Amino acid sequence: MYVAVKGGEAAIEAAHNLLAHERRGDPALPEITAAQIREQLSLAVNRVMCEGSLYDPDLAALAIKQARGDLIEAIFLARAYRTTLPRFGYAEPADTGAMHIRRRISATYKDLPGGQVLGPTFDYTHRLLDPALAEAGSAPTPERAAAAESEASPHVTALLNHEGLIESNRPHDPAAPVCDVTRGALAFPAGRDLRLQALARGDEGFLLALGYSTQRGYGRTHPFAGEIRMGEVEISFVPEELGFEVPLGEVRLTECEMVNQFAGSADAPPQFTRGYGLVFGHSERKAMSMALVDRALRTAEFGEEVVAPAQDAEFVLSHADNVQATGFVEHLKLPHYVDFQAELALLRQLRAEWEADRAAPPARHAEAAE
Amino acid sequence: MRICAEATEAELERAFADCGGVPDAEDVRAPEAGLVMLRGRIGGDGGPFNVGEATVTRAVVRLPDGALGYSYLLGRSARRARLAAIVDALGQDAGWRERLDAVLVAPVTARREAELAERREQAAATRVNFFTLVRGED
Structure with a gap:
């Protein structure tokens, strides 16, 4: 069980400032923009939209930037954002x-x-790293073929x-919820x-x-x-x-x-x-x-x-x-001091009882022997 | 409303610039961002199910002549939603409809068709014909 704690404001603020500093990385390199993420890391953007359950490529890209590329954190941000918006209704099913x-x-x-x-598609690629992509260059022009x-x-x-x-x-029944x-x-x-x-x-x-x-x-x-x-x-x-x-x-x-x-x-x-x-x-x-x-x-x-x-x-x-x-796994990081103290007290009590049992003559066995 | 769903904010701005600026309109409902839950069909053609939400911005405007215009568009652009609502309101006037056909519908449709053709042709270039090999057992 989690019991609320107080204090730590200054340390928390400093930690968040440090996070923002780490997010920026080496200042000698240009800062990445959300638009660049949207266009060039589009499959990460897709995953955040999908699991964030919010279709908005710009927001997903921003979330990825804010989360330093931690996609589950970005998904969390997308889910949190959606709770701030009103729901207009349900779309017609996509065809x-x-x-x-x-x-x-x-x-x-x-x-x-x-x-x-x-x-x-990545299918049929050889999964060999392409050193050419390490440097900026231009992408090839896609081929085109006649299409009806x-x-x-x-x-x-x-x-x-x-x-x-x-x-x-x-x-299906169109009236069914x-x-x-x-x-x-x-x-x-x-x-x-x-x-x-x-x-x-x-x-x-x-x-x-x-x-x-x-x-x-x-x-x-x-x-x-x-x-x-x-x-x-x-x-x-x-x-x-x-x-x-x-x-x-x-x-x-x-x-x-x-x-x-x-x-x-x-x-x-x-x-x-x-x-x-x-x-x-x-x-x-x-x-x-x-x-x-x-x-x-x-x-x-x-x-x-x-x-x-x-x-x-x-x-x-x-x-x-x-x-x-x-949420449930990571909440284990939050202070559980009171809870843990209770467990410690319980464990000490169990230990004391166990040791007392061992020191005392085995009463039940003795009875059985009589 | 269809053309506004396809037009970009820049295209809407350009269309109004070509008509001498954005006409006066009163905000009946100022642009508001919200969510619409998107749906698919089970198995592609069965009953509906909820896939996830999308951001949508809506606006309602009233022209000085009383005509109301509505817009509902994917995304969060307040400006685009307001311009689209003005287009919807103006579209009820025959004279404006003709002008909008020239400055908005024609260029957006042309751009959209060119994009669709490009996509289609790029996809067609990756059309594949696999051959099943006969095994040499005879």
Whole structure:
């Protein structure tokens, strides 16, 4: 238990000044700007937006600068900032089928309508450090190739759907409420809407490890990356006072559809099942991990036995949020003097009793011997 | 409202500069930053779920003739939201609509189409055709 302490103001202020000094680094070097971070460390910005659950590249870049590149600290700053703003409402669901695609790949179909587009990817690089980047230089001009203005890129799962070989997404009741973890505590059993929201803002490393664990056999789901797509999607919103949809602008999203091994029953033929990931920005590893864990969390729905951590919704969702996690872990640094004194007193008492027991003749044993 | 969602703050400023300055407008609701919760669909086409919030700035203005203009835009630019609300209000007047078509809609649409074409063509250059190799077992 934490008991409040007083004092230390001067030391705390000096520590924060020292922090600001350390943040600046060598003053002989130019100071980095938030705009430079936004443009040149864009994947870090994407991660902060995604786990900070706040789409605003400028704020995320500023948070990264303030946090000295500590992304979880930056995510914390983004979450704190959002609590200062009023909520205008809920946007209309984004139509990822209408995405302006920058990247779209499928590991299940070689030739698919709309084609496979690698886009800006680390895939197929050799992971060799490039010394040329140590010096300022100019980036190459990207190649361009003729492209049809409006080529449809249907979701890959739709192709399987035609044959009835994959489960369809359940029809939904448009009037049904959508769970919002920012408006209430996690409650179990958690619906898939709530699970997906918690996963979307969950820690990438935690979800990566859980997704990996399912591949290694802890709740195996035999996944294929049916499709990964990344690009811009228009967002619209119906303001209460207007009563009609207005476009807000575009956001960049990454979507992953996993195609997993079969479920079937006496009533339903065997079908592929699905896991889904959708995240802010270009965050492919996160989208894939989210889709793996989403499928794992559907275990009970398919009548499978919950045997592994990744299948346990209470375990996964209660520990996925890195702001909550870091808050509880890092609070251990705060003064716990009173609490510790109480533990010390208790331990001294236990020790005294133990020693007294050892010194005294073993009464019970003696009785038993008589 | 669509064109304002696509126009940058600089493009809105330039459009008004081309019309002899920003017309007078009264703030009915001064630009205010807030949040809108963005949603996706489960599996891409199922029921909605909340993905995360985005910053949005809104404004409402009234022109001297009484016309109201609204704006809701991603981001936190108060200036852009106010200019967009003025565009919305002016758009209700046929004469202004024609002028705005020339100074705002045309240049923003042209810039946007060029950008989309560039993105599309850059992506198309990375379009890949993998070959499945026949294994030599015969």
